[in-house]
Amino acid sequence: MLKPTYLSQFIYGICICLAFMFQKANAQIVIGTPNLGFSQACASDSFNTFNTTFIFSPESVLNASNQFIIEMSDADGDFSDPTIVHTTAAGSVTVSPATIAFSIPETTTGENYRIRVKSSAPAATSARSVPFAAYYKIQDSPFTINNLVSTGAFCSGGSYLLSIDNPGSGNNDSPLQYPGLTYKWYKETGPTTSSFVADGPTLTVDTEGTYFVKTNYGTCTSNSFSNRVTISEAVSGEANATIVSSLGNPYCPEQGLTTLSTIGGLSYQWYKDGNLIEDATNQTYQTNASGSFSVQVDLGECSASGSIELVSELFDSTINVPEFNEMAEEDTLLVTVTTTAINPEFTWYLNASVIPGETNASFEATEFGDYRVSITQTTGCTTTVDYLFSIEEELDLFPDVENIPNLISPNGDSINDTWIIPTQYVSGTDTEVMIMNSQGKVVVQTKDYLNNWPENDLKLTRINKVYYYIITTSDNKTLKGSITVVK
CATH class of the missing domain: 2.60.40.10 (Immunoglobulins)
Incomplete structure (x- = not known):
């Protein structure tokens, strides 16, 4: 028997390593069908996290670079073009069973979605999960129809069109702002029950009843629904046209104009306190006033009228x-x-x-x-x-001055603005005061002088201007002099 050499031992070791690597490279992994941690995937901007749990075997064959991938089908459960909803970090999942969280896309809407799990190293794919309903509720708040007017009327043999209000503003988060949404209309059948009527953003009504619409989120519950509108038939030819104030009634004018809305018709005419309002011929009318507002609505073969006593809360x-x-x-x-x-x-x-x-x-x-x-x-x-x-x-119109001034400066500083003379010559002393300009024209002549000249702008064209005065007392004494007006 030949004694092994170091070379033969080295070659033998290499062969064993290559065999092991070849075996691992060709190893297979089995991934079990994913179990859902939910019955419905009803997501919104405030919640979008769902869990799935799956087993895989054997654990030992996972490569260090392996990633588990969660794929979601289309709304019919088809994986022809799946959507990847989560991919784990390389080598982060090594123990079975594993639980992975994922989020659904904002475009998700349907009742028969499925998911499956794939691995990358070695590559394997699980079976499909059970079907589940999944909706991303991109709009999930109440909205308005019929301009929030609670009633509508149609002529005998006619119909009334209900529609979702758009655009959204104020308290109306209109779902029409979000493309791709669908809608379902319902008619009330009891205090807490209703029946499906039709799909679409509008509804043509030719049967009396109370109607409303919901955004179609399938079996997922949501807050995306409208106000109720009661539709009646105007058999006698005259129907009631309800009027609604957008700011309520009474309303606060500090919030701006309130919008008065009425039922839909062919044409409209608004009145205030019984008087026609010019050009007020739309379904809505804006105002910030109080008063009795009324409207006439042409429904075609018949008409409708309504009124509201609008009260402003602005105080006097x-x-x-x-x-x-x-x-x-x-x-x-x-x-x-x-x-x-x-x-x-x-x-x-x-x-x-x-x-x-x-x-x-x-x-x-x-x-x-x-x-x-x-x-x-x-x-x-x-x-x-x-x-x-x-x-x-308060200015003292009759201050006690000793001498008749010969200079004034009417510049609005309350100092020497007017010609103020001693009290023995002012109003109540039967003294005549006459003031003339340099051309001899009389500008003031009175026996009731109030120390108030000049009362008006003298329109000075140079720095100084000279006037002349003659004061004649009750005993015919005369005082004469000049007054220089400083600009």
């Missing part, structure tokens, strides 16, 4: 002082506001700063400045009304 209020006020330095001014606001709050400001502690409807002002009072209604329609007023120091 008044203030007892004008915008501009004067008072002496030692005086005060009592300011009072009155209002119909519900649970009003009052805030007083002086020169844009809140006056501490002043929260009543009345305020006694002792300082000069710019004031503001805010009235806020805190119950119902929360809204605020502001009043602005100012208080300036």
